[in-house]
Amino acid sequence: xxxxxxxxxxxxxxxxxxxxxxxxxxxxxxxxxxxxxxxxxxxxxxxxxxxxxxxxxxxxxxxxxxxxxxxxxxxxxxxxxxxxxxxxxxxxxxxxxxxxxxxxxxxxxxxxxxxxxxxxxxxxxxxxxxxxxxxxxxxxxxxxxxxxxxxxxxxxxxxxxxxxxxxxxxxxxxxxxxxxxxxxxxxxxxxxxxxxxxxxxxxxxxxxxxxxxxxxxxxxxxxxxxxxxxxxxxxxxxxxxxxxxxxxxxxxxxxxxxxxxxxxxxxxxxxxxxxxxxxxxxxxxxxxxxxxxxxxxxxxxxxxxxxxxxxxxxxxxxxxxxxxxxxxxxxxxxxxxxxxxxxxxxxxxxxxxxxxxxxxxxxxxxxxxxxxxxxxxxxxxxxxxxxxxxxxxxxxxxxxxxxxxxxxxxxxxxxxxxxxxxxxxxxxxxxxxxxx
Numbered sequence: 001x002x003x004x005x006x007x008x009x010x011x012x013x014x015x016x017x018x019x020x021x022x023x024x025x026x027x028x029x030x031x032x033x034x035x036x037x038x039x040x041x042x043x044x045x046x047x048x049x050x051x052x053x054x055x056x057x058x059x060x061x062x063x064x065x066x067x068x069x070x071x072x073x074x075x076x077x078x079x080x081x082x083x084x085x086x087x088x089x090x091x092x093x094x095x096x097x098x099x100x101x102x103x104x105x106x107x108x109x110x111x112x113x114x115x116x117x118x119x120x121x122x123x124x125x126x127x128x129x130x131x132x133x134x135x136x137x138x139x140x141x142x143x144x145x146x147x148x149x150x151x152x153x154x155x156x157x158x159x160x161x162x163x164x165x166x167x168x169x170x171x172x173x174x175x176x177x178x179x180x181x182x183x184x185x186x187x188x189x190x191x192x193x194x195x196x197x198x199x200x201x202x203x204x205x206x207x208x209x210x211x212x213x214x215x216x217x218x219x220x221x222x223x224x225x226x227x228x229x230x231x232x233x234x235x236x237x238x239x240x241x242x243x244x245x246x247x248x249x250x251x252x253x254x255x256x257x258x259x260x261x262x263x264x265x266x267x268x269x270x271x272x273x274x275x276x277x278x279x280x281x282x283x284x285x286x287x288x289x290x291x292x293x294x295x296x297x298x299x300x301x302x303x304x305x306x307x308x309x310x311x312x313x314x315x316x317x318x319x320x321x322x323x324x325x326x327x328x329x330x331x332x333x334x335x336x337x338x339x340x341x342x343x344x345x346x347x348x349x350x351x352x353x354x355x356x357x358x359x360x361x362x363x364x365x366x367x368x369x370x371x372x373x374x375x376x377x378x379x380x381x382x383x384x385x386x387x388x389x390x391x392x393x394x395x396x397x398x399x400x401x402x403x404x405x406x407x408x409x410x411x412x413x414x415x416x417x418x419x420x421x422x423x424x425x426x427x428x429x430x431x432x433x434x435x436x
Contacts, residue, residue, distance in 0.1 A: 010193070011131040011201035015139055017188045018127045018144035021081060024079055024181050025116060026150025028088060028174055029157075029251065032057065032108070033259045034263045035160045037269055039104070047260060051382025054256050055375040056058045057116070058247070062371020063297035065364035069126070070084030070223035071118070073360065077126065078189040085182040087115035092175035096168035122367065125407030130192055132200025136346055138419070142289015146344035149229040150280070159259075161274030168220050215304050226361045227281040235353050239346055239366045242303065246342050249310055252374025254279070255336070265321045275332060282336025287398055290341035299345030299352075303409040306345075310338045311402030318392045349412065367394050370432040 032054040037048050071082040091112040098104055124143030132139050158170040193199050230236040238428040254278070262272035293302055320327035350366060351359040380393035 010190070010196055010198055013188055014127055014131050014190060017184055018123060019143060021085070021119060021185055023150045023153060024177050025088075027154030028092070028112070028150075028178070029057070029116060030150055030155055030255060030276070031059070031158065031174060033256050034155065034162055034170065034269075034273060034301060035167050038162055042167075043099070043101075044383075045101055046386055048379070048382040048386045050104070051099070051379050052257065053104040053109040054124070055252075055379035056105055057113035057375075057377055058252055058256075058371045059375035060110060060113035061117040062082070062247075062375070064114050064226065065122055065367050067220055067221040068118035069122035069360040070220065070226070072122070072126070072191075073222065073358075075199075076125070077375040078186060078192050081123065081178070081189060082182055082186045082283055084113065084115045084118035085178055085185060087118075087144050088112055089175055089178045089182065091115065092171050092178060095171045099429065117371075122360040122364040125363045126349075128347070128378050129351055130200065131360050132201045135290040136202075137293075137295035137348065138288065139291070140344045140347050141288045141294070142338050144287045144291065145345075155273040155280075156277050157170075159270045163270055184243070185190065186271055191233040204220055219232060223361055223364075226358055227365050230354050230362055233353070234411070235349070235413050236362075236366070238408055239349060240369035241305065241340070242348060242405040242408050243366050243370040245307070245371065245401045246340075247374030249372035249402050250339060250376040251313060252377040253314075253381055253394060253398050255374075256378045257385075257391060257394070260385075262321075264385075264390060278332050279339060280338040282333055283339035283341075286337030286339065286341045287343065289337075291344040294348050295342040298414070299348045300409050300412040300414075301343045303342055304406050306338050306341050307402045307406035307409065309334065311399045313338070314395050314399030314402060317395045317399075352414070384402075 032050070036047060036050050036054075038047055040047065068080060068084070092098055094107060098107060100162055119145045124140065128136050128143060154174070158173065161173060162172040190196055258276055259272040261270060262275065263269060267275075288303065289304070313331055317335075320331040346366065347359065347363055350363045354362045377394065377398060379403055381391060384394050
């Protein structure tokens with residue numbers, strides 16, 4: 001097999017398509033925050049009921065992720081991702097016809113949540129680890145900022161369309177975006193550099209082109225066995241616990257409820273969606289910068305700072321609302337820079353401690369904990385709003401948890417817990433091939 005001679009290394013093409021997938025996927029996941037108020041007005045459902053669908057979506061998105069990563073290891077990234085996009089498209093086209101709360105829970109919570117989980121956060125981790133040697137931290141940071149970019153691209157547009165033409169038109173626009181992306185994913189995504197006869201970006205020019213690993217286990221048992229293996233180590237549980245809190249302080253709380261919380265303070269929906277978009281702008285800066293810092297400083301130290309600063313910003317959010325434009329502007333900057341800055345150092349720790357070969361599945365399990373935290377606070381914040389009439393207690397609770405996460409990061413080991421996993425296939429591998 002010969003190396004490709006294109007002036008653009010194919011790693012960057014794979015990275016560009018991956019980034020588009022992550023942006024659109026994040027934009028789709030942000031839709032419930034736009035739909036909450038329209039559903040409340042049209043159907044008379046309270047926010048706890050609507051939040052339940054968002055909670056189920058976040059939970060299934062996280063729980064399916066490890067199995068999605070394991071399936072992708074078995075059948076390929078391209079097949080897994082394209083199939084998930086097709087299912088999301090089907091879910092979006094049916095959404096305008098819902099009329100009962102259980103329709104929302106089954107369709108948006110179940111179908112979209114599961115299909116989204118099939119291409120969850122593991123995708124960026126796998127692509128960065130397999131296709132990049134140089135610039136891996138920066139690429140991981142850019143991928144991690146996808147939720148911000150999704151907000152930046154989708155939320156203001158969807159909020160404006162919802163305000164002018166209604167929420168059904170907004171979901172139709174999202175369906176069109178998925179329809180355009182799906183064939184691009186099928187055409188350009190590849191699993192390993194060896195699939196096109198090249199090596200990872202930044203690898204040695206005389207490096208032997210590695211062969212494709214051949215995992216022999218059932219993808220479902222493979223995900224479970226990986227969990228059983230890494231669950232023996234304290235570092236995994238610390239990463240999972242801190243990422244649980246990460247989810248409870250980002251997409252589960254702010255991503256789901258900021259628009260409705262701002263509406264409670266007299267801020268129009270489109271303006272509130274623009275606030276989330278500005279958070280996305282600063283997160284693009286913060287998370288990309290976090291990837292750069294991850295290449296140069298200890299990941300656990302970075303996590304300590306990130307969680308601590310995020311906790312302070314959330315505790316002060318109720319005061320920021322009372323302070324008006326200046327206070328909210330300060331919150332947007334501080335919180336935005338920290339929105340998902342935790343992802344690059346967390347992926348780096350997962351890869352360093354548990355091996356690049358299975359970082360996708362390991363990080364997917366860590367991300368499952370993230371989504372469990374997001375699902376918990378998504379419903380709890382809605383219930384607290386119904387009970388107390390505001391979101392202050394939810395903001396304070398999430399901020400306090402972030403301080404706990406900052407303390408937990410200091411317990412993470414400096415050195416790897418275990419070496420790379422053994423070869424999974426008894427058959428002989430080609431010369432230079434990596435074990436699965």
